Amino acid sequence: MDDGGRRARPAAHELARYESLFAARTHGMRSSAMREMMALTERPEVISLAGGLPDTSTFPPELYAQLMAHVAADSTARALQYGPTGGMAVVMEGIVEVMAAEGTMVDLEDIIVTTGGQQVIDLVCKTLIDPGDVIVAEAPTYPGAVPTFGAYEADVVQIEMDDEGMPIDALEAALDELQAQGRRPKFIYTIPNFQNPGGVTMSLERRRQLVELARERELLVLEDNPYGLLRYEGEALPTLYSLDASSAGRGGASDLVIYLGTFSKILSPGVRLGWAVAPRPVLEKLNLGKQGADLCSSSVTQLFVAAYLREQDWMGYIHTLRDLYRRRRDTMLDALEEHFGEHSRWTKPQGGLFIWATLPEYIDTTDLLARALESEDVAFVPGRAAYMDGRGASSMRLNFAGIREEDIREGIRRIGKVVGEQVGLFGTLTESPPPPASPPSATSSASGAPPASPPAAVPPAEHPSKPKPLADVVELPQRRRARGR
Amino acid sequence: MKVAVLKGGRSLERQVSLRSGAQIEDALQRLGHETVVIDVGPELVKQVRAARPDVAFIALHGRDGEDGAVQELLGAIGVPYTGSGPSACIRCADKVLAKHLMRDAGIPTPEFHSFNETAFRELGAAAALKDIEASLGFPLVVKPAGQGSALGIKFARSSEEVPSALLAAFSYDRKVLLERYIQGRDLAVSVLDSEMSSTAAQPTAQPLALPVVEAVPREEDFYDFEARYQIGRTAFVCPAELPLLLAARAQQLALEVYALLGCRGFARVDLMLEDGSGELWVLETNAIPGFTETSLLPQAADAAGIGFDELVSRILLSAPAR
Numbered sequence: 171m172d173d174g175g176r177r178a179r180p181a182a183h184e185l186a187r188y189e190s191l192f193a194a195r196t197h198g199m200r201s202s203a204m205r206e207m208m209a210l211t212e213r214p215e216v217i218s219l220a221g222g223l224p225d226t227s228t229f230p231p232e233l234y235a236q237l238m239a240h241v242a243a244d245s246t247a248r249a250l251q252y253g254p255t256g257g258m259a260v261v262m263e264g265i266v267e268v269m270a271a272e273g274t275m276v277d278l279e280d281i282i283v284t285t286g287g288q289q290v291i292d293l294v295c296k297t298l299i300d301p302g303d304v305i306v307a308e309a310p311t312y313p314g315a316v317p318t319f320g321a322y323e324a325d326v327v328q329i330e331m332d333d334e335g336m337p338i339d340a341l342e343a344a345l346d347e348l349q350a351q352g353r354r355p356k357f358i359y360t361i362p363n364f365q366n367p368g369g370v371t372m373s374l375e376r377r378r379q380l381v382e383l384a385r386e387r388e389l390l391v392l393e394d395n396p397y398g399l400l401r402y403e404g405e406a407l408p409t410l411y412s413l414d415a416s417s418a419g420r421g422g423a424s425d426l427v428i429y430l431g432t433f434s435k436i437l438s439p440g441v442r443l444g445w446a447v448a449p450r451p452v453l454e455k456l457n458l459g460k461q462g463a464d465l466c467s468s469s470v471t472q473l474f475v476a477a478y479l480r481e482q483d484w485m486g487y488i489h490t491l492r493d494l495y496r497r498r499r500d501t502m503l504d505a506l507e508e509h510f511g512e513h514s515r516w517t518k519p520q521g522g523l524f525i526w527a528t529l530p531e532y533i534d535t536t537d538l539l540a541r542a543l544e545s546e547d548v549a550f551v552p553g554r555a556a557y558m559d560g561r562g563a564s565s566m567r568l569n570f571a572g573i574r575e576e577d578i579r580e581g582i583r584r585i586g587k588v589v590g591e592q593v594g595l596f597g598t599l600t601e602s603p604p605p606p607a608s609p610p611s612a613t614s615s616a617s618g619a620p621p622a623s624p625p626a627a628v629p630p631a632e633h634p635s636k637p638k639p640l641a642d643v644v645e646l647p648q649r650r651r652a653r654g655r
Numbered sequence: 656m657k658v659a660v661l662k663g664g665r666s667l668e669r670q671v672s673l674r675s676g677a678q679i680e681d682a683l684q685r686l687g688h689e690t691v692v693i694d695v696g697p698e699l700v701k702q703v704r705a706a707r708p709d710v711a712f713i714a715l716h717g718r719d720g721e722d723g724a725v726q727e728l729l730g731a732i733g734v735p736y737t738g739s740g741p742s743a744c745i746r747c748a749d750k751v752l753a754k755h756l757m758r759d760a761g762i763p764t765p766e767f768h769s770f771n772e773t774a775f776r777e778l779g780a781a782a783a784l785k786d787i788e789a790s791l792g793f794p795l796v797v798k799p800a801g802q803g804s805a806l807g808i809k810f811a812r813s814s815e816e817v818p819s820a821l822l823a824a825f826s827y828d829r830k831v832l833l834e835r836y837i838q839g840r841d842l843a844v845s846v847l848d849s850e851m852s853s854t855a856a857q858p859t860a861q862p863l864a865l866p867v868v869e870a871v872p873r874e875e876d877f878y879d880f881e882a883r884y885q886i887g888r889t890a891f892v893c894p895a896e897l898p899l900l901l902a903a904r905a906q907q908l909a910l911e912v913y914a915l916l917g918c919r920g921f922a923r924v925d926l927m928l929e930d931g932s933g934e935l936w937v938l939e940t941n942a943i944p945g946f947t948e949t950s951l952l953p954q955a956a957d958a959a960g961i962g963f964d965e966l967v968s969r970i971l972l973s974a975p976a977r
Binding site for chain 1: 665667669670772775776779781782784806807817818819821822823824825826827
């Protein structure tokens, strides 16, 4: 290190010196075997159902060129300049419209424009979380939030979902138990629409209950809604933000929901633009936090997005995406039926990008991924990535949105082949025929949840009248009709 | 000298290999060598031919690189390379073969049984599991035969956990082993060839055992894949705090294993020091241990007063001597 050369290599004994420099929170930043393996999914021959990608190839290149030319012609100096930390007003005006399309009315003044939705999660943690503070999240939860929560040393309590999202009674029980320990969560993190990775949507009743509960207990809710406009069937449900704002008669603003939006899934993740709508005091802190993080989001892309929203039929493009993704979802569901049927269960999302499949509990999907990559050149996200505590081992997340239909069919066939081999092998290892897949009924609720036991705070959801567990079959009337034809 | 650094590949240890390769490349450049970096893939032979290197530095871990395949190819096209030849690579990469050789040679290695998938599918091996469990005791370790890192290594604490541990190990290899678990300290002895005499017409390599490194896991139950390659997850103590005689015995065992398996250039021998009995057990040998900033071979060399660049230089010079 003494010579200061860029290529100077730390001698082994100097490593201890680096280590003493690392902040304690970096111990929570984990690389993992899984991440090592994910690097292999980049090989061209691999069909990867692991990405979180939308399909950007559907965006017309000439429109992109036209918009960029427009930005250049009208505002070169502005595009190349810093912008306000909170975001440019022109893009905020567009955000107000996008949110109105989901029935959520917001004030320009309550918005902060961020560098992707991911920055909202980071900023919210940065401004609210001290080491050891509690965040309540769904189980499984967004794998991309897991390292953020870890980096801020949050203590994450995960509530097992069923097919209506986070059960509010389980949430209450968890809150009670925390309260008994003298602890109060800093916020509840939820993805109510087509949850990533679970693929489930929180029911209207649960949404009302959640808002009610949050108000009673004065808790903040971080509502992460990247996919709300990507609904392929069924009726759109109101956002938590709008439910709170309207029922409280607060003139359109919620004072307990921090809403997270993003252009990543309805336009482009490459523009790296997201936003938060938050109660004013929180918004001010987020703004200060953002100053320290990146001063402002890209002016170039803000002007691009503003021009796009102002001049183009952006809703038309969302319709295009919906049609495309709906077909791909159906293709994946059919392929799962054909190749996964016997051993596994999976969610049937009404929108979004992902299906969550759960295999027999003796299969660890992290190990399965190694075999799938090695022998079949196919990849998925192992379920553990969506848990902070090692659960989710027998589940996997499958992306259907960013993948061509023939690759979806082939990818699922390959995974199904490996699963079939493992099931057969397990039968010979236990000297028994392969155990049948758990039947998709309410009586199998214990096995419907990912295999490890839920946290003590969460009571098992075994009431017969309760919604079915997450991975069980959800009715799909539209597709039934289509098949009957 | 023109050196082709072979790294990457498509093994599960690709990322580790890329980091090893980058470190080696930097060192070679500091040493004044011309380097060509090759990410190993279907074009390997063509790329090596086109590069016309004086020597290939193999920084591959896991499949292809450590199992002798790349060495075989380089030998076939007449390109000298670092480290062990195909036969030693095969013996090291297959833990079962290595353990059989050690057992036959009287080198202590934990009791084990090994099966391939066929034994379970066609020979009803599952019926023998009870006997194996009885003889190995619990917890027992289940490993894929051919995985270089800790990937796929599972610990079964009861009969019920054995089938899924086997299933996991079979995800990485068609052959797995069940091994008695040794409770104790995790040691590694790296071995490095050093020339006896540079004046002799035929310089002969004399293997040198480097100081013993102890890996102390911090967070995990067991020394796992994640801990192995990340600063801060495992504490390394080098030289390990051991009685002199014990350290010497570990080094002696490592040299015996190195010779037994026919290694050349360098290798790393992993051992356990059993709590209570104080016995040393050899687990496995890595023909191409890591060269990352947290890897054990560079640390051990450093403790012996051999800096990274010198380490790379010595390994490089040992290559054309074959």
